[in-house]
Amino acid sequence: MTPDFSPDAFARTLSRVQELAVAYLRTLPERAAFRRPPDDVVRRFEAAALPATGTSVDTILHEIERDILPYSLGIGHPRWWGFIRASPSPIGMAADLLAATMNNNCAGSAQIATFVEMTVMRWLAELVGYDATAGGLLVSGGSAANFVALSAMREAMLPGTRVEGLTVANVLPVVYVTPETHACIRRAVELLGLGSNALRLLPADDQLRMDPTVLARAVSDDRAAGRHPLCVVATAGTVNTGAIDPLAAIRDVARAEGLWFHVDGAYGAVGAALPELADRYAGLADADSLTIDPHKWLYVPYEAGAVLVRDRNALTRAFATKADYLEVDDTDYFNGPLWFHQQGPQLSRAFRALKVWCVMRELGVEGFRELWRRDLATAEALRAAARAHPRLELVGPSDLSIVCFRYLPRRGDADALNHRLVNRLQQDGRVFVSGTVVQGTRCLRAAILNFRSSPADAQVAAAVVAELGAELEG
Secondary structure (H helix, E strand, O other): OOOOOOHHHHHHHHHHHHHHHHHHHHHHHHOOOOOOOOHHHHHHHHHOOOOOOOOOHHHHHHHHHHHOHHHOOOEOEOOEOOOOOOOOOHHHHHHHHHHHHHOOOOOOOOOHHHHHHHHHHHHHHHHOOOOOOOEEEEEOOHHHHHHHHHHHHHHHHOOOHHHHOHHHOOOOEEEEEOOOOOHHHHHHHHHOOOOHHHEEEOOEOOOOOEOHHHHHHHHHHHHHOOOEEEEEEEEEOOOOOOOEOOHHHHHHHHHHHOOEEEEEOOOOHHHHHOOOOHHHHOOHHHOOEEEEOOOOOOOOOOOOEEEEEOOHHHHHHHHOOOOHHHOOOOOOOOOOOOOHHHOOOOOOOOOHHHHHHHHHHHHHHHHHHHHHHHHHHHHHHHHHHHHHOOOEEEOOOOOOOEEEEEEOOOOOOHHHHHHHHHHHHHHHOOOEOEEEEEOOEEEEEEEOOOOOOOHHHHHHHHHHHHHHHHHHHO
């Protein structure tokens, strides 16, 4: 049996896929924000044997309709506010199909995908006020983007370590973070051989931001102790509360001390394009490296992360390799302006740029601003609803579209009740939020990156939280 590549057969398949996709989107607001697959569905997958013979496309699509689509995470539901997972733009969904149809390996060359990705990277830089001539590429998400950026940092700050390892540096490296820094930074530091002991955990201030004065003192203390400060990782929109570190002041410390200044803006960097928020992002444009996740607040379907590095050569020094079967001459017909596989860890690379290009073309900067303001308005409506309700309480600060709040029981342990409440809310299905701990307090966390959400949904969510909190309280 071979796949049927006839145009007519493909058209029939696409017609059925279209029906499934449209039905999924049309019914999304009425379904539960999340539904676990029932035991019989799970057992079907667990018992499924490796297929010995082929199955018809109609049967496969029927099984997807029955066993897979009903149990999606629910991203895109008007009250799906779990983690930082944005409602995806439909044009981005369609672009993924077209990218798969082309099936390009976007390692580089003169293929059109190279020019699309270069354009997208320039647009992302311009969107947040970064140097449009910076180097950069698309990766799977923020974890990979931060790893690529810190790889460039390691080779820039400790030249030769890529070949010789850290023994050539003969130093005790230090990377400065706070408890609010994303956990992927720790993984990157470990994968790069610096060791998690290289992380210097600085206490955050009362707004859950990095304190530049504390940073400067820590650098001085580390130098006096014979350690080797390398890098400071600031955050433009922390995943826990949406806090934006004081980037300009951190930049000043980094420049004075000769540190690499990295900004993790996977969630919030794009907020720099909102005039009313721009002041909070002062200093972002001066970062040595910067990460942005288009699959977060740009509403692009998964996966789409981006890394920008002021000096493109820093990426080349960190990743470039030679292989005879990949070598081309400058004058070869296949040679293009850039080989992305020499700028990052992947040789096999999907055409991620197409969906990013499509969404950015469809919305434009003004369209994004309208959607961001809607998300921010929904977040503010949720805060207002929490303030107004006698049994709800806001927890911690937030600069962006994350709202942390909790139910206040009349008696008993509020932390324990809110821990149970997260599970009860997810089971109920009318609203999906995650749980977290902010300044020692266990609470609910709504991350609103959803163009289907409205302030009315915030009112519903607050009412549901109060209802289920009271139910648990008994």
